[in-house]
Amino acid sequence: MPSFERKQNIFTNKDALGESYQPNKIEERDDEIEKYMDALQPVIDGWEPNNIFVYGNTGVGKTAVTDHLLDQLQTDVEAYDDVTLSVIYLNCKTLSSSYQVAVELVNKLRRPGAEISSTGYPQQSVFKKLYQELEALGGTILIVLDEVDAIGDRDDLLYELPRARSQGNLEDAKVGIIGISNDYKFQEQLDPRVQDTLCERELQFPPYDALELANILDSRTDIAIADDSLAEGVTQHCAALAARDSGSARQALDLLRLAGELAENQDADAISTDHVEAARSELERERVEEGMRELTTHGRLTLLAVVSKAAKADTPSRTRAIYDEYASLCKSAANTDDPLKQRSVHNHLSDLHMLGILSKYENRSGSRGNYYSYELDVPFESAVDAMADVLMLDAEIEKIEGLASRHGVL
Ligand code: ADP
Ligand code: MG
Numbered sequence: 049m050p051s052f053e054r055k056q057n058i059f060t061n062k063d064a065l066g067e068s069y070q071p072n073k074i075e076e077r078d079d080e081i082e083k084y085m086d087a088l089q090p091v092i093d094g095w096e097p098n099n100i101f102v103y104g105n106t107g108v109g110k111t112a113v114t115d116h117l118l119d120q121l122q123t124d125v126e127a128y129d130d131v132t133l134s135v136i137y138l139n140c141k142t143l144s145s146s147y148q149v150a151v152e153l154v155n156k157l158r159r160p161g162a163e164i165s166s167t168g169y170p171q172q173s174v175f176k177k178l179y180q181e182l183e184a185l186g187g188t189i190l191i192v193l194d195e196v197d198a199i200g201d202r203d204d205l206l207y208e209l210p211r212a213r214s215q216g217n218l219e220d221a222k223v224g225i226i227g228i229s230n231d232y233k234f235q236e237q238l239d240p241r242v243q244d245t246l247c248e249r250e251l252q253f254p255p256y257d258a259l260e261l262a263n264i265l266d267s268r269t270d271i272a273i274a275d276d277s278l279a280e281g282v283t284q285h286c287a288a289l290a291a292r293d294s295g296s297a298r299q300a301l302d303l304l305r306l307a308g309e310l311a312e313n314q315d316a317d318a319i320s321t322d323h324v325e326a327a328r329s330e331l332e333r334e335r336v337e338e339g340m341r342e343l344t345t346h347g348r349l350t351l352l353a354v355v356s357k358a359a360k361a362d363t364p365s366r367t368r369a370i371y372d373e374y375a376s377l378c379k380s381a382a383n384t385d386d387p388l389k390q391r392s393v394h395n396h397l398s399d400l401h402m403l404g405i406l407s408k409y410e411n412r413s414g415s416r417g418n419y420y421s422y423e424l425d426v427p428f429e430s431a432v433d434a435m436a437d438v439l440m441l442d443a444e445i446e447k448i449e450g451l452a453s454r455h456g457v458l
Contacts, residue, residue, distance in 0.1 A: 064272035065305040087249035097224025104253030107296025132187035146205035157181035197234035210245040255295020261287035339403040350396040359452035363423035
């Protein structure tokens with residue numbers, strides 16, 4: 049029986065690179081913090097809070113900054129006897145409607161044992177219970193709805209809650225909503241009346257550039273990684289990769305953590321840029337796999353068509369040509385029905401582009417208008433590995449790999 053042995057030569061505090069770690073200091077967000085504080089000022093002043101809408105891509109510090117500022121606000125508000133502040137934080141990621149959000153809020157406010165069930169009440173009666181709980185709590189209440197875009201267009205609560213006071217549903221409680229969204233389109237699709245109230249103050253968090261990411265990483269490595277366990281240029285490399293791709297601090301931190309784990313597994317003395325490169329392909333493979341799990345059979349076949357084109361060193365490839373490849377794959381694949389029309393394959397290509405699996409180019413072709421061409425936006429090997437895991441097309445994939453090595457792609 050092999051035994052476990054402690055390995056702590058690389059990390060001094062690996063948790064500090066993890067998802068649940070709250071940094072002591074927020075770097076590089078001075079402007080956003082200033083605007084955010086300004087929007088929160090009425091709370092300290094004892095007035096009704098603003099509704100605030102925060103948006104930006106994932107990993108750009110929306111949650112971290114919000115946590116930080118609300119902690120600070122809760123501390124600072126203690127100096128004023130006439131304000132009592134309660135903060136209710138809810139992540140809506142797994143909730144898909146106003147109804148579910150309202151039930152969660154009610155249950156957060158109720159004592160254990162008195163929770164309501166998540167089905168069986170009319171929506172208005174759940175809202176009413178929510179108002180009762182908010183009134184019972186009283187004072188100033190900030191409700192943070194993180195990743196609120198998950199509720200899609202079932203957004204009644206976002207209409208109701210900000211109006212609760214003017215509608216006479218709340219008397220004493222002063223409620224402010226802080227909505228946080230990873231998807232800027234969410235706000236565009238909201239009912240204009242919801243937009244008006246919910247987005248009283250709007251804060252946009254732009255992606256980080258490489259320098260900003262390097263600073264964020266540096267302040268984190270101080271805590272997380274042993275001094276001599278970091279080779280020259282490693283944080284800069286992680287920062288540059290993440291900046292080029294997403295501008296997400298989460299991505300940069302994930303890269304560094306995985307690189308550290310790989311170094312640790314190899315009993316290396318320090319994390320090198322090679323470890324970062326290895327971490328990058330591993331994460332990319334995971335991302336492709338994750339994206340692919342969401343795909344329908346025909347979405348996968350569309351991707352396989354591009355992979356097959358890439359194997360022949362024939363990408364970027366026009367939609368038309370990808371379609372032909374796709375149609376012939378459909379014939380070889382077991383248990384698939386007829387090929388989709390070209391238009392639908394078009395849509396699949398667009399989706400794959402949105403998922404970051406394909407890159408898309410627009411080409412001008414004079415009088416006949418524009419056309420698109422696509423190629424893989426992830427390493428060929430990652431795509432093939434991911435396909436092999438989810439798609440039962442072993443023979444096809446073997447053929448493609450054969451082609452790829454003949455064309456020097458693999
Ligand atoms: P978002 O909510 O926008 O998706 P997060 O706030 O969760 O992003 O940030 C992702 C990760 O990056 C978290 O671990 C967070 O602590 C860290 N992070 C983001 N921005 C900063 C920053 N400006 N300073 C320090 N750490 C940051
Ligand atoms: Mg977040």
